[in-house]
């Protein structure tokens with residue numbers, strides 16, 4: 021595939037507007053990239069996890085049955101803004117300049133991004149929904165985004181004309197706006213690319229008016245590691261601040277408000293009278309029951325986990341409905357045959373594994389993101405792929421899908437051959453990770469590392485200088501650091517060598533860190 025990319029690059033812009041060789045006929049495909057925020061693969065029924073089975077996602081599962089489901093899509097830096105910057109640029113954080121959510125200069129929109137390249141190649145482009153990169157979007161014919169994290173109820177949107185507030189639930193508003201834009205794009209006759217970015221199911225997991233009661237009486241299975249004591253691992257796992265037991269707030273996170281005045285802390289005061297009435301009808305009895313119960317200790321943790329899941333999964337139900345609605349829309353408007361639909365989250369999320377919520381760590385639940393792609397006539401329906409792919413590959417893949425040459429300075433690789441069921445022999449066997457946001461909310465220490473199919477080596481470098489090694493085959497839940505286990509000496513040496521090679525390959529060496537780190541402080 022690399023040769024093909026080089027060839028296309030050599031042909032320059034003339035090649036850039038040629039149809040992809042894989043396409044039947046001259047028509048270039050439309051591309052819809054749907055991205056939710058903090059959607060764990062454990063919460064998608066197509067992934068077969070116990071949570072997904074109780075809270076099914078039939079809309080998203082349609083993409084899996086129409087196309088390909090990826091079981092090992094890894095992110096390069098498990099946090100919102102940085103993931104979005106990687107998707108746009110196909111470059112690691114230290115090169116696209118956006119390494120952290122907080123204390124970070126806005127995304128430099130003057131740099132090369134895949135939407136800009138598509139635009140130059142004749143595509144109509146748009147982004148609707150969450151943006152979270154500080155600066156105004158560039159490379160889009162149309163953009164309408166949430167300021168910062170955005171709100172669930174009656175949110176503000178920003179577009180070229182400034183800010184305005186809309187009445188409704190954010191997931192439904194983003195869906196309506198997206199369908200309306202697609203309708204206009206179809207009429208233009210040009211191929212289109214839409215980034216449809218949901219805010220949901222981000223904290224504080226506020227369910228929509230139509231899903232308020234969906235899971236309120238459902239009991240979800242607890243993860244085996246809900247009461248993890250972090251023995252067998254280093255300081256990073258012990259010293260984080262993202263546990264359900266200590267970090268998760270009874271009022272703001274679980275909506276068990278003793279003082280309804282606090283609803284303003286999470287934007288719930290934005291609800292109008294009718295929305296508030298429905299909300300209170302659902303939550304008031306839950307609140308009453310909770311404070312009467314006097315739960316403490318492990319029982320309180322168990323209860324918090326259930327409330328967390330009930331709200332989180334209700335938020336996902338609205339996203340899932342949106343996906344179903346979009347697929348129906350494409351079909352009834354004759355767009356389904358020539359439109360690629362991609363579903364991903366910005367990163368993974370902990371649903372109580374290790375006692376946690378949130379993300380950031382290179383442990384599997386937050387390192388892996390769901391990825392499902394349907395591409396009629398190209399991707400075999402119902403296929404499953406376990407190659408190591410990455411959000412670093414998304415820009416390259418989308419350009420390749422559109423038949424546009426991939427710039428040589430992008431650091432990922434087009435997944436198009438993988439999607440065709442022909443993974444190249446030299447496809448990556450290891451993946452490089454780097455997280456920077458510390459000290460910061462949730463106190464996850466800075467680390468970089470390498471993951472192969474079986475092993476993971478992490479270096480919590482700057483703050484504590486500790487190494488950790490995990491064997492995913494013998495220890496899939498990542499409970500035991502075997503870095504100092506003599507029986508892993510050979511594996512450890514091999515991983516160190518491969519990690520150093522990756523750091524050189526991606527230009528993220530100790531030397532470059534010295535100049536980059538002060539810039540992201």
Ligand code: CA
Nearest residue numbers: 057058100366
């Ligand atoms: Ca996120």
